[in-house]
Amino acid sequence: xxxxxxxxxxxxxxxxxxxxxxxxxxxxxxxxxxxxxxxxxxxxxxxxxxxxxxxxxxxxxxxxxxxxxxxxxxxxxxxxxxxxxxxxxxxxxxxxxxxxxxxxxxxxxxxxxxxxxxxxxxxxxxxxxxxxxxxxxxxxxxxxxxxxxxxxxxxxxxxxxxxxxxxxxxxxxxxxxxxxxxxxxxxxxxxxxxxxxxxxxxxxxxxxxxxxxxxxxxxxxxxxxxxxxxxxxxxxxxxxxxxxxxxxxxxxxxxxxxxxxxxxxxxxxxxxxx
Numbered sequence: 001x002x003x004x005x006x007x008x009x010x011x012x013x014x015x016x017x018x019x020x021x022x023x024x025x026x027x028x029x030x031x032x033x034x035x036x037x038x039x040x041x042x043x044x045x046x047x048x049x050x051x052x053x054x055x056x057x058x059x060x061x062x063x064x065x066x067x068x069x070x071x072x073x074x075x076x077x078x079x080x081x082x083x084x085x086x087x088x089x090x091x092x093x094x095x096x097x098x099x100x101x102x103x104x105x106x107x108x109x110x111x112x113x114x115x116x117x118x119x120x121x122x123x124x125x126x127x128x129x130x131x132x133x134x135x136x137x138x139x140x141x142x143x144x145x146x147x148x149x150x151x152x153x154x155x156x157x158x159x160x161x162x163x164x165x166x167x168x169x170x171x172x173x174x175x176x177x178x179x180x181x182x183x184x185x186x187x188x189x190x191x192x193x194x195x196x197x198x199x200x201x202x203x204x205x206x207x208x209x210x211x212x213x214x215x216x217x218x219x220x221x222x223x224x225x226x227x228x229x230x231x232x233x234x235x236x237x238x239x240x241x242x243x244x245x246x247x248x249x250x251x252x253x254x255x256x257x258x259x260x261x262x263x264x265x266x267x268x269x270x271x272x273x274x
Contacts, residue, residue, distance in 0.1 A: 001075060002078075051103070061082065121148060124147045126151070132162075132163035148175075148176070152177055154179065183223060201242050207243060
């Protein structure tokens, strides 16, 4: 391990970390055409430990001057540790102190959909889920309820974006995820493979989720939509089933991550009862 003290916010060694509190800038830098496209950032001891345990390559660790490295497990021998002065931390996070360490990881090669669904029984697909907090909660829910893979469409945010990783509490590393082009074309592919495609919708004309699940005993692809508009009409027209989570009459919808959690719980309960 190589430990270095950073005293100047213009030091090129911390260039990858500067402005972490500017979410628009960070998402721009981490896009496929951005200068940070080949990396992702994890924050906090638990998240970093889980990422390392999952086999992700930790390249650089940013900590405060007095941070105790013994809180980590199995840090790489060639890791670069940057111990930063308060003014440097201010440039990185917007605060002169740093409660949680920040790790820079090499972004893994993205799997294609065929690689992750070969033996899958439960898939979760997201369409236009653009809020990193919601994406992190979705990944955490997916891990909790045994989803085999999460398929994220081109208009959804990155599951490895820093905020999403943090909210998932590192569970994003426990569930494979793949980037797909559009949901409708993926639905066509999944139907050919024998998946039952089920769209969650607040439409009161849809069948209740429990009823839909009783009709489908094969592998399931559950599809959730954007925080505002929900699923597109193209996706709703492409699926085999539309499912409603029953709620009291004065509530018309749930947060997308909450809806996914409820639906995945129902899927698990139904499958255990078979």
